[in-house]
Amino acid sequence: DAKTTQPTSMDCAEGRAANLPCNHSTISGNEYVYWYRQIHSQGPQYIIHGLKNNETNEMASLIITEDRKSSTLILPHATLRDTAVYYCIVRVSLLGEYGNKLVFGAGTILRVKS
Amino acid sequence: NAGVMQNPRHLVRRRGQEARLRCSPMKGHSHVYWYRQLPEEGLKFMVYLQKENIIDESGMPKERFSAEFPKEGPSILRIQQVVRGDSAAYFCASSPQMQGGGYTFGSGTRLTVV
Numbered sequence: 033d034a035k036t037t038q039p040t041s042m043d044c045a046e047g048r049a050a051n052l053p054c055n056h057s058t059i060s061g062n063e064y065v066y067w068y069r070q071i072h073s074q075g076p077q078y079i080i081h082g083l084k085n086n087e088t089n090e091m092a093s094l095i096i097t098e099d100r101k102s103s104t105l106i107l108p109h110a111t112l113r114d115t116a117v118y119y120c121i122v123r124v125s126l127l128g129e130y131g132n133k134l135v136f137g138a139g140t141i142l143r144v145k146s
Numbered sequence: 147n148a149g150v151m152q153n154p155r156h157l158v159r160r161r162g163q164e165a166r167l168r169c170s171p172m173k174g175h176s177h178v179y180w181y182r183q184l185p186e187e188g189l190k191f192m193v194y195l196q197k198e199n200i201i202d203e204s205g206m207p208k209e210r211f212s213a214e215f216p217k218e219g220p221s222i223l224r225i226q227q228v229v230r231g232d233s234a235a236y237f238c239a240s241s242p243q244m245q246g247g248g249y250t251f252g253s254g255t256r257l258t259v260v
Contacts, residue, residue: 136188
């Protein structure tokens with residue numbers, strides 16, 4: 033699986049958009065970009081994933097550059113409850129294959145402040 | 147719609163005892179993954195199982211740790227002769243057989259070895 037690079041930490045004002053960048057310059061054509069977050073002491077929570085098109089759901093938007101070497105997770109109106117560690121992961125989506133597992137890096141600590 | 151259920155939530159064991167951690171995947175999910183998170187560290191993959199099969203155990207310590215996912219019942223992560231260094235949060239995740247989205251994680255079991 034391709035390696036990802038994320039900033040160690042970011043701050044965001046409550047109510048503003050939080051934009052979390054991720055670099056994945058060695059991503060392969062069949063690898064998806066996944067985003068998870070972990071709120072203190074809880075299990076990781078799936079946020080969104082995409083291959084090459086931008087994606088949006090009720091939680092966030094995912095913007096993937098045309099060359100797919102980087103992406104940005106956007107939380108449109110951050111709240112205090114969005115304070116968490118955010119993980120960007122790239123992996124092949126197919127199940128049942130040896131090595132097909134989510135590999136978590138250090139992630140970005142997002143602190144939402146009032 | 148129950149999510150991934152892990153029990154117990156907290157487990158205290160004395161050094162040398164055995165720890166059994168249970169994970170019931172979401173209904174319809176046939177793939178289970180176990181992760182360990184040491185204090186102040188990231189999530190580390192341990193093992194990936196399907197019903198009655200271990201698919202990838204590349205993250206399992208070579209000794210004292212074992213995992214199973216029987217045809218009936220929950221997945222079990224078993225740690226024999228626990229040591230203080232086994233104190234951690236253990237998370238289980240599940241996914242369906244055909245899946246394009248993310249895993250669903252449980253709330254974890256926090257193991258404390260005294």
